[in-house]
Each structure stands twice: as structure tokens, then as C-alpha cells.
Amino acid sequence: RRAVRLAEERSKQLAAEVEEARLALEEQWERESERMAELERQYAIDARRRQQERETEALLRTARELESDDVPAPQNRPMLQQDDEYLSDDELFERARQNLPEWQRLNRIVYKARSIESQTPAPALPKTEEDLEDDAEVVLPFRKPVTDDPDPQQLDGFRRITLTMSWVLFVVVGLVSLGWVGPWPSMIEAHDGLYSGSTSLMSMAFWHVAAWPILWVGMLLYTSYQWAPSQYSAVRNRTTAWYVSNAMLLAVGAKLLAHFQDWGLEVLASIAASVLLVRAVGSLNRYTERTVKERFLVDMPIGLFTGWMMIFSATTVFTALASHNLSDLLWIPEIIWAILVILVLLVTLSRLTLTGRGRMSIAIGFGFGMIAIAGSRLFGANPSFIIVGVALLGLFVIIAATENRRYQIATAAKQALEYLVYADEED
Known part of the structure; x- marks a missing residue:
């Protein structure tokens, strides 16, 4: 057991x-x-x-x-x-x-x-x-870029050819009107120096003609970019090229009229060109640029041209009035008219520059002409310190506001990067 x-x-x-x-x-x-x-x-x-x-x-x-x-x-x-x-x-x-x-x-x-x-x-x-x-959501104050281009059409090729021909006329007639080509004198020497700088309070100094070669180069960049394969049917080109092409032709007409007649008809051409360019800027605002290259080759040339034609139009108006002894229109002194026009131009300029990402190029084109006016009023035969003070102070405020907008938008864009992966952050 x-x-x-x-x-x-x-x-x-x-x-x-x-x-x-x-x-x-x-x-x-x-x-x-x-x-x-x-x-x-x-x-x-x-x-x-x-x-x-x-x-x-x-x-x-x-x-x-x-x-x-x-x-x-x-x-x-x-x-x-x-x-x-x-x-x-x-x-x-x-x-x-x-x-x-x-x-x-x-x-x-x-x-x-x-x-x-x-x-x-x-x-x-x-x-x-x-x-x-x-x-808080980050909302950029401009529209989302359109990345899809419509189907190419035959009119796209005609548009590019027309724009190129307009640029060629823009340059050739500019060379002739400035006296650099051909037997005729410069525009600033025509009609006893009507555009030499002392005709009115809005006349520019003689060196304002240096703006035209800059515009030729700028519009060459814009026109050449139209021929890029990726830009054949781009929406921004379709909506701006006709405005810019006609604006160049009107600028050509303004210079020819200022050179060969003294009735003041160049006023109509220059104002019409300014209106078309403002419409072109509106189209740029409706269709935001897609790349930095597009911003440099499309927005910047149009902005320079727009700002310059705005101030040049004011010069043609006052010069035409002075040539007909109508500077004191309606018995109001010319200086009052000049200050009012400058204020209106500054308000219009602010409404254009404070769009998109901040269109500094418009302010630069406008500022070049305004500095030419200020130089003539400081050192020319028709001085006016009030005009200089109002013009430069207003221009400084607009440039500062535009730069502030650019800074604010750049900051907001950096905050929005969490939603997208950008090509420049590939590494």
C-alpha cells in the first residue's frame, strides 16, 4: 500500500x-x-x-x-x-x-x-x-490659383502674334518719339519743349523718358512668356493679353500724338491705356498667379506699366491744359487742381496696390513718375514745395501699406503650409 x-x-x-x-x-x-x-x-x-x-x-x-x-x-x-x-x-x-x-x-x-x-x-x-x-482659420485674402488650363484654341495663337506685333510697335515708335531713331527730334523737344518739365505743375523732369526702356524690357518679358508651351491657353493670359496689347498700342498713339500735334489729343490715348491696364490688373486679381515665375513675368510688368501710365496720363492732361492757357480751369488755381488730381491718383493707386499679395510693382511705376514730377518742382522753372510734399508723403504711405500687406500675407501663407506640400519643400 x-x-x-x-x-x-x-x-x-x-x-x-x-x-x-x-x-x-x-x-x-x-x-x-x-x-x-x-x-x-x-x-x-x-x-x-x-x-x-x-x-x-x-x-x-x-x-x-x-x-x-x-x-x-x-x-x-x-x-x-x-x-x-x-x-x-x-x-x-x-x-x-x-x-x-x-x-x-x-x-x-x-x-x-x-x-x-x-x-x-x-x-x-x-x-x-x-x-x-x-x-482661428487662416484665410488668404485672394482667390485660389486656377491650375487647370482650358483646351487650346486657334485664337490663342492669334493672341500671341498680336501681342508680339504690339510690342514691336511699342518699341519702334518709342525709339522714334524719343529721337533715338529717325530724323525727328525727341518728344521732350517737340513743340518748344512742351514735355521738357516746366510747362505745368504736373510736368515731369526731362529724364522721365528713362522709364520707357524699362517698360520695353518689362513688356518683352511678358510677351516672351506668352510663348512658353505651358502658357498657350493659360486663363490669365487670355484675360490680360488683349488689354495689354491695346494698352501698348494706345501708348504708342499717345507718344505719336504728343510728338506730332499740339491739340492735346494724347490725353485721350493715355487715359484709355490707363483704363485698360487697370482692367488687366483686375483680371490678375480674379486669377491668382500659380508660380513665382508667373508673378515675376506677368504681374510685375503689367504693374509697372499700369503705375507709369496712371501718372503719365495726369502729366498729359495738365500739359494739354497749359498749352491752351487753361491751367486755372474754372478760375480755380492750377495748384488746387494738381493737389486734387494727386489725391485721386493716390486713392486709386492704393486700391490697386492693396490687392493680391500686394502689388508693389504698380507703386514703383507710379513712384518713378511722381519722383520725376517732384524733381521738376524742386529744381525746375516751375517750383512748388506743396506739390512735392503731398505727392511724396502720400506715395510713402501707400508703399508702406503695400509692404505691410505683403508681409502679412507671407506670414499667413507660412501658417497655411500645414495643409499642403509645396514643391520648394521637396527635401
Whole structure:
């Protein structure tokens, strides 16, 4: 009986050891399974991150091809490559070319929705200052750039040819009117120096003619950019080129009329050119520039031309009145008319420069002519310190306000970068 009891105890002990070993083995298997699952999950995360980087490179390459600069962030877009396939770099780029335009369209819809949401009044709930700062949305004060160009038309080619011919006339007639080509004297020497700088209180100094070569170069950049393949049917070119082309022809007419007649008809041509250029700036505001190159080669030349023609038109008006002895129109002294016109021009200038990202080029073109007027009033035969003070003070205020707008928009754009991946942040 004792032997049987000992055998039973050993059997129970052996069974307990076997059960303990089984439990330990199951626990070890469970730990190993969890570790393998964690490794697989980490590997999947790393693989997805690497794939997102490949897809981002392909999308950025596609964006540069489209001359766009916005690509949806990885967390805001689906994967180009499905889980059950593997695409080469070329295949991935081809798929990016197919999907990016649609994603950009959806991104614009989201941007507009956020803008509308930000403008919707919030419910009247008590919030702390920190909550209000966190809830604030960044809304840039200009429209989203149009990245999709319409289909090319035959009129697009005619537009570019017409613009080029207008520029050629703009330069050739300018050379003739300035006396640099041909047998005729310079415009500032014609009609006994009517435009030499001392005819009226708004006459410019003789060196104001230096503005025309600058405008020739600027409009050459604008015209040449029209011939870029990516600009063939661009909406901004379609809406501005006709205004600019006709404005150049009207500027040609103004210089010819100022050179070969003294009835003051150049006033009509110069004012008409200014109106067309203001309309062109309005078109630029409706269709925001897509790239920095477009801003430099389209917005800047048009801005310089617009600012210059505004102040040049005022000069032609006062010169025409002075040539007919009508400077004191309606028995009001010329200086009063000059101050009123300068104030009106400054108000108009502010409404143009404080659009878009801040159109400093318009202020520069206008400022060149205003400085020429100030120089003539300080050192010429028809001095007026009041005109100089009003003009330069107003110009300084507008330039400061425009630069402040540019700074504020640049700051807001940096805050909005969390929604987009830009091509210049590729690294």
C-alpha cells in the first residue's frame, strides 16, 4: 500500500510539472506572437512610409510638369499603389499624372469649404483666449490659383502674334518719339519743349523718358512668356493679353500724338491705356498667379506699366491744359487742381496696390513718375514745395501699406503650409 501511495504522489507531481511546463510554453508562445505582431506592424508602417515618400516624389514631379505647386499631404490622399501590387517609379509617375488633377480639384473644394466655414459665425459659447486662437482659420485674402488650363484654341495663337506685333510697335515708335531713331527730334523737344518739365505743375523732369526702356524690357518679358508651351491657353493670359496689347498700342498713339500735334489729343490715348491696364490688373486679381515665375513675368510688368501710365496720363492732361492757357480751369488755381488730381491718383493707386499679395510693382511705376514730377518742382522753372510734399508723403504711405500687406500675407501663407506640400519643400 505504501508503494502504491508513493507511486500516486509521483504521478500527481509529474502531472503538475507537465501542466506547469505547458502553461509556461503557452505563455512563451503568446509573448513570441505579440513580438512578431509588433515587428510586422512596425514593418508595415515603415513600408507604408517609404511608399508614401515614393508617391510624394512622383506627385511633386507631376506638379512641376503642370507648373503647379500644391500636392495633397500624405494623410489627405489615398495611396497610389494598392496593397496587392508593386509599381515601378515610371508606373507610379504615370498613375500620379492620372490622379493629381482630380486630387487638386478636391483640395480646392476643401479649401473653399474651409474658407466658408471660417466665415460662418461661431455659436455664442464662452471660450477662453487660447481656444479662440486654436479655432482661428487662416484665410488668404485672394482667390485660389486656377491650375487647370482650358483646351487650346486657334485664337490663342492669334493672341500671341498680336501681342508680339504690339510690342514691336511699342518699341519702334518709342525709339522714334524719343529721337533715338529717325530724323525727328525727341518728344521732350517737340513743340518748344512742351514735355521738357516746366510747362505745368504736373510736368515731369526731362529724364522721365528713362522709364520707357524699362517698360520695353518689362513688356518683352511678358510677351516672351506668352510663348512658353505651358502658357498657350493659360486663363490669365487670355484675360490680360488683349488689354495689354491695346494698352501698348494706345501708348504708342499717345507718344505719336504728343510728338506730332499740339491739340492735346494724347490725353485721350493715355487715359484709355490707363483704363485698360487697370482692367488687366483686375483680371490678375480674379486669377491668382500659380508660380513665382508667373508673378515675376506677368504681374510685375503689367504693374509697372499700369503705375507709369496712371501718372503719365495726369502729366498729359495738365500739359494739354497749359498749352491752351487753361491751367486755372474754372478760375480755380492750377495748384488746387494738381493737389486734387494727386489725391485721386493716390486713392486709386492704393486700391490697386492693396490687392493680391500686394502689388508693389504698380507703386514703383507710379513712384518713378511722381519722383520725376517732384524733381521738376524742386529744381525746375516751375517750383512748388506743396506739390512735392503731398505727392511724396502720400506715395510713402501707400508703399508702406503695400509692404505691410505683403508681409502679412507671407506670414499667413507660412501658417497655411500645414495643409499642403509645396514643391520648394521637396527635401
